[in-house]
Amino acid sequence: MSKAIPFRGLLFALLWWILAEGRLEGWLLGGFAVTAATWASLRLWPPATRPFRxxxxxxxxxxxxxxxxxxxxxxxxxxxxxxxxxxxxxxxxxxxxxxxxxxxxxxxxxxxxxxxxxxxxxxxxxxxxxxxxxxxxxxxxxxxxxxxxxxxxxxx
Structure with missing residues (x-):
C-alpha cells in the first residue's frame, strides 16, 4: 500500500497536468482532484497482492x-x-x-x-x-x- 499511494498519486497528477495543458493556475482544484482520485482508486481497486509485470x-x-x-x-x-x-x-x-x-x-x-x-x-x-x-x-x-x-x- 505504501508504494501504491505515491505511484497512483503521481499518475493522477500527470493526468491532471495533461488535462490542464501544463498550466499552473488550475492546481488548487487539481490537488483536490488528484487526492480524491487517488483515494477512490485505492478504495475501488486495492493494491494487488500479485505483482504487476x-x-x-x-x-x-x-x-x-x-x-x-x-x-x-x-x-x-x-x-x-x-x-x-x-x-x-x-x-x-x-x-x-x-x-x-x-x-x-x-x-x-x-x-x-x-x-x-x-x-x-x-x-x-x-x-x-x-x-x-x-x-x-x-x-x-x-x-x-x-x-x-x-x-x-x-x-x-
Whole structure:
C-alpha cells in the first residue's frame, strides 16, 4: 500500500497536468482532484497482492494493437459486404482469471475489440455478443486471457 499511494498519486497528477495543458493556475482544484482520485482508486481497486509485470504490459499492448487493427479491417469488410456477411450470436466463455482487475481488463478489452462485447459475467463465465459466430472468438479471447494473466503475473 505504501508504494501504491505515491505511484497512483503521481499518475493522477500527470493526468491532471495533461488535462490542464501544463498550466499552473488550475492546481488548487487539481490537488483536490488528484487526492480524491487517488483515494477512490485505492478504495475501488486495492493494491494487488500479485505483482504487476512490466514485460507482460508490452506483450499485452502488442496483442491489443495487432488485434485491434486486424479486427477493425475485419469489421469494415463485413460492413462493406452487408448484413449477409454477419452471423451475430451469443458466446459463453469460461474464464480462468481471478476476480478483480484482471477480469475487468478482460471484459473492457474485449469490448474495445471490434465485433465483440461482453454483456454479462458470472463467477466462471463471460457472455459475449459477437458479430460473426464463425470467427475464432473463443481462441482469440483465450489468447487475450493469457496475455492478461502474464500481465498480472499468473498463467492460465
Amino acid at each position: 512490466w514485460i507482460g504490459l508490452f506483450g499485452f499492448l502488442r496483442f491489443f494493437l495487432w488485434n485491434s487493427i486486424r479486427g477493425g479491417i475485419q469489421v469494415a469488410s463485413m460492413a462493406l459486404r452487408g448484413r449477409a456477411a454477419l452471423r451475430p450470436d451469443w458466446v459463453d466463455l469460461p474464464i480462468a482469471l481471478p476476480p478483480g482487475g484482471a477480469r475487468v481488463l478482460l471484459v473492457n478489452t474485449l469490448g474495445l475489440m471490434p465485433g465483440t462485447v461482453g454483456v454479462d459475467m458470472s463467477d466462471t463465465t463471460l457472455r459475449l455478443h459477437v458479430l460473426d459466430v464463425r470467427l475464432p472468438i473463443v481462441a482469440e479471447a483465450r489468447a487475450l486471457e493469457a496475455a492478461i494473466a502474464r500481465l498480472f503475473g499468473g498463467a492460465t
